[in-house]
Amino acid sequence: MSVTTEVEVEPFRHFDAEVLAVRPVGASLVRVTFGGAGLRDITTSGPDQRIKVFLPRAGEVVPHVPTGPDWYARYRELPEAERPVMRTYTIRHARDGEVDVDFVRHGDVGPASRWAGTAAPGDRAVLLAPDRRFPGYARGERVGADHLPPAGTAWQVVVGDETALPAISAIVESFPADTVARVFLEVPAEGDRADWALPPGVTVTWLVRGGSTTSALASAVRAAALPEGPGYAWLAGESGLVRELRRHFVSERGLDRKRVYFCGYWRRGKTEDAAYDSAED
Structure with a gap:
């Protein structure tokens, strides 16, 4: 008799993403809409849902990001010249296969702001984001989302x-x-x-x-x-x-x-x- 075991799903996973659209939001922010078939599995566990965005280094098209449970240790071990840019952002909207992320534009002072200022449809990135298949989300667990006033908050x-x-x-x-x-x-x-x-x-x-x-x-x-x-x-x-x-x-x-x-x-x-x-x- 065969025994079926449930595949373990981590709360977050890496998603390959492509820029679908870019538009200004107010005077200082730019909204980048990411798409891709895999992004249908992205969810949020609260309104202030944090994610990691990995951007290509100069001369790259796609950022090369270590994946798997030990990704961060292997990311830190990469030589600086090979390590992709990683920043923390908030999911502004998540739809079926699309995710909006708002970037603050503050000039050519760093790789993330520089990328946001020149991003165009077809550009590539990797998102480390909540995987809706993680069983804990169905139980109301929160990972990377912290706005949660206690019961009885006035x-x-x-x-x-x-x-x-x-x-x-x-x-x-x-x-x-x-x-x-x-x-x-x-x-x-x-x-x-x-x-x-x-x-x-x-x-x-x-x-x-x-x-x-x-x-x-x-x-x-x-x-x-x-x-x-x-x-x-x-x-x-x-x-x-x-x-x-x-x-x-x-x-x-x-x-x-x-x-x-x-x-x-x-x-x-x-x-x-x-x-x-x-x-x-």
Whole structure:
């Protein structure tokens, strides 16, 4: 008698992807739509779903990315000259065989921004993304998605800069009708403001940086009057600012540290490469 065993499926897997379309989103972002037959297996486990995007090095057409359970160890072992560019992004939309990823354009300062500025249909990339066949997703497990207010949360604060705008957009669009939330966003230009259909209990504060090198986010959040009851904070963006705001909510606002999600994934004064080399994500 033969015994059928279930094939083990990892939460994430590598997907070969091709650029289908590129279009600007506001003043500072560009949306790249990736396609490919295999992308039908990509799913999300929450609105702020993180993925890895691997881009070709100069002179390459397709990035050569190690795969399998030990891919990261083998990736780190590659010589620098052979290692594909890897960055962390948020799935903005996932459809049948298509995935939208929004890239921040901040000039020719690093390989990811440079690629986003010249991307065109037919370009190739590799996505490390959630595989819908993973049984845990059907049970409600989350992998790489962290916006999850605990039961009984009375209000939320969502804070970020333009690098967090894709995730915050998805979070705001997922709010139930009875959500009470304060959203704070700092962006480079007036044209980066998004027009969301908001529940009545949600307010958004847009801060336009313009040419300033100083962030106004911390001051705006500190000055905000917040509701009573158990709250939840989701903080993302420049690492120094995120750490400052986390201390503010825990030490000054008295929010339980378990109710504060924070992710600082770039560092002021660092190049794109240096900022990501120092990140744990």
